[in-house]
Amino acid sequence: MLNSLKSKILSIYLFLILLISFIAGISIYNLFSLNKAIDGLIASNYKSIAAATNMIDAIERQDSNQLIYLEVDKQKGIRSFSENQSEFFLWLGKAEENITEKDEKELLNSISSNYIKYIENFSTLQEIKNTEGGLSAIAFYNNEIYPIFHSVKDDCRRLLSLNENSMLVRKDRATLNSGNMIYITVLVSVITILMGLFVSVYFTGKTIKPIDMLISGIKSIKEGNLDQEININTRDEVGVLAMEFNNMTKRLREYDKSSVNNLIAEKNKSLAIVKSISDPIVVISNDFKVILVNKSAENVFDIVEEEVSGGHFLEAINHKEVFQKIKETSENRIRIDDSRTITIIKGNKRYYFIPSVTSILNDDNEVIGMVCVFTDITHLKEVEDLKSEFISTVSHELRTPLTSIIMGTKLLLDDELLNTEQKEIINAMDEDGNQLMMLINDLLDLSKAESGKMQITLEKTSVYDMAELCIKSLYDNARSKDIEIINYVSPNLPYAYIDYNKIKSVLMNLLTNSLKFTNRGGKVEISASIEGSFIRVSVKDTGIGIPEEFHDKIFDKFSQIDNFKNHGTGLGLAIAKEFIMKHNGNIWVESKIGQGSNFMFTLPVYEG
Structure with a gap:
């Protein structure tokens, strides 16, 4: 039944899966029980704690609002008192919907009745202030309102304390249960791990021996011994693999005889592609020696491939910025490609190129060379120069009449005979004129920078x-x-x-x-x-x-x-x-x- 490697491995996996499932089932059960306890701990009392805290905050603000009403700003005090009253009733309602503890309902009834008195007394306070004056209102506040304020606040604190104590009791109970669950889970896990380890070691020893023989044969093939054959006489998949491997080595011996000719053909094909590309291309080794130069690069840089091959890049193309990109590519193994251009002067004409460098990596991800491509943007640069020149000319032509317009609007603004509507129109003209002048100045600065006419004083x-x-x-x-x-x-x-x-x-x-x-x-x-x-x-x-x-x-x-x-x-x-x-x-x-x-x-x- 277990003659095949597949059946052996499946048997081991099945046994391990059963062990893992057993541990997982116990863990899930314990986690479910703990989660249920935690949910009860948090959900039961948190709403009441939050409600009590917010009611305390609301009534304290209302007490401050009454003082504001008496001493500072009547309207502001009434408005703020009303806002906090709504806040208090909101949280009182939430607390009444979440009664979970003994005596909590009586506390909430006391809070509600006292708070209603508190609100009614504030209305009475307003009447006293309006009819009898501020001193009588302050006396009423101290004698009637302030004691009720403290009574409501104390009841809210008792509500808060009641629910906090209840949470602590539930928390201690949950902690005890979680400790017991941990001990049970650890004990079961240790037992199942030891069982799984024993079974795995036993079956691995039985299975791995023929695989070791296969690995030894493969290492011999890796060292170049293509005549090596692996002798494994088993009926499982390893035996089939050994037979197929022997067939593969036979095909490798046949392929080895023809691979050299194929490599030469691929090299010639790659060279033909590189040579036919219209942009200049230079291929460099990892020690910055020139390997290959296409015809376009020869024409642009006035070099001959036979003369510069094997020499340093800077000896063939004396451009330090490009060489810096090549060094960064070699160090970072990434493509270096930005919009900076280099200028080549041939005769009376300038040519513009954007260099990009790409690293060549071997199978071990090591840099064995770089390819530097110089993208010709001369035509785009000429179009850009024409556009910049056009913008500069138009901007210059607009600036003079615009300056006159701005000066005219400023003179008109100084005229005291203008009515309000006329001044608003001229102000708008002045602002638009200044905005347009800023745009023209920006265009001129940008045009100078792009055209290379801008003077830099370092x-x-x-x-x-x-x-x-x-x-x-x-x-x-x-x-x-x-x-x-x-x-x-x-x-x-x-x-x-x-x-x-x-x-x-x-x-x-x-x-x-x-x-x-x-x-x-x-x-x-x-x-x-x-x-x-x-x-x-x-x-x-x-x-x-x-x-x-x-x-x-x-x-x-x-x-x-x-x-x-x-x-x-x-x-x-x-x-x-x-x-x-x-x-x-x-x-x-x-x-x-x-x-x-x-x-x-x-x-x-x-x-x-």
């Missing part, structure tokens, strides 16, 4: 001082919204080597956005830390957050999230990104809806 700059200045500029705005801006940047942080005005505008833009999208009472924090040769600056807020799918899109031109539209031109972050990239830095955001946003960017450290 200087040694204290990030701490710059952050302090930005905070002072926005102090009134933050104060009006009750938002706290905190500067966590250390005064001892190394200097940054940046264009002060441009990076200050980036920081101001991020802080302004944080204030704009942070609710009243929130917080905005600025911090900075050293990361290698860069300083990472962080602007973190407790605002409404940004959906994850927009984390990259918000840095595109005119990009706005649907729910946040009409809050700007959609150019601020695009300009910030251009400014940061001009400093060889990066900018990104980490954010979740309802949990605020953390905008971060990197700046080069001053090394003078």
Whole structure:
């Protein structure tokens, strides 16, 4: 019956499953009993405890409301008293629906009757204050209302104490039962584990011996002895496996004779594909030596494959940024692909490429080489330059007449002969004109940055001082919204080597956005830390957050999230990104809806 390996293993599994099922059944029963006890512990008294606590809170607030009525604000006192009265009756009703203990009903009847007197006396208090004055009302409060207040409060506390004591009794009982259940479960588990261990060891010893013989034969095959045959004379599945393995080694010997020719053919096929690709491609070894260069790469970089093969990458293509990407790919084993372009000048023409590097891994997940592809974006760059030039020209043409319009509206606003409606119209014209002027200025800044015409004046700059200045500029705005801006940047942080005005505008833009999208009472924090040769600056807020799918899109031109539209031109972050990239830095955001946003960017450290 147990001649086959399958039947042996199934027998062991069946026995173990029965043992596990037995343990599980006992555990489930114990857990069910414990859960039932816990449910009784929590459900029986929790509602009454919550009701008593909330009734105490409500009547204490009503007592304060009466004092407010007498001493501060009559209407506010009456209104608040009425609100807390509804709250008290709500919890009183819940307590009356959940009577679980002896004497609890009598306590609730006492609370209800005394509380009704308490409410009636407050009405009497109002009449006395209106007819006899404040001193008589205070005397009535001290003599009549305050004792009833204490009586109701004491009854509520007795209700709370009654249910808490009941919970403690049930808790002790549940603890005792759970301890007994644990001892029973442990004892049964130990017995069944020992039984399962004994059966498993016995049947494993009987089954594993022929498998060991099979493993020894396989190791011999692995070492290259394809003539090895495994001799296992059993009638179970292991014997069948040994026979099939011997057939496989025979086929391997036949395949080994033809595999070399197939490998050569596949290599030639891969080479033909690489050579035919129109974008420049360079294949590099894990020690950064050039292995393969296609025809397009030869033409673009003025190199010859035979001359650069075997040499270092920088000897063939002297571009340190690309080599840095290759090193990062080799170290991190990930694809390095970003939007930064490199420029190649051939004759009087510029060519633009986006390099991407992909690692080549062997079966052990080790890097054995990298493939660097230079995607030609020259045509796209020319179109982008034409678009930027068009935007710049239009913006310049619009700015002059718009300036005249704004000046005209300001002169009209100074005219005292205008009526209210006319002033509102001219004010709207002035605001729209200023908004349009901001858009034109942003377009001009973005156009200059994208076209490469923007001048960058680098200087040694204290990030701490710059952050302090930005905070002072926005102090009134933050104060009006009750938002706290905190500067966590250390005064001892190394200097940054940046264009002060441009990076200050980036920081101001991020802080302004944080204030704009942070609710009243929130917080905005600025911090900075050293990361290698860069300083990472962080602007973190407790605002409404940004959906994850927009984390990259918000840095595109005119990009706005649907729910946040009409809050700007959609150019601020695009300009910030251009400014940061001009400093060889990066900018990104980490954010979740309802949990605020953390905008971060990197700046080069001053090394003078």
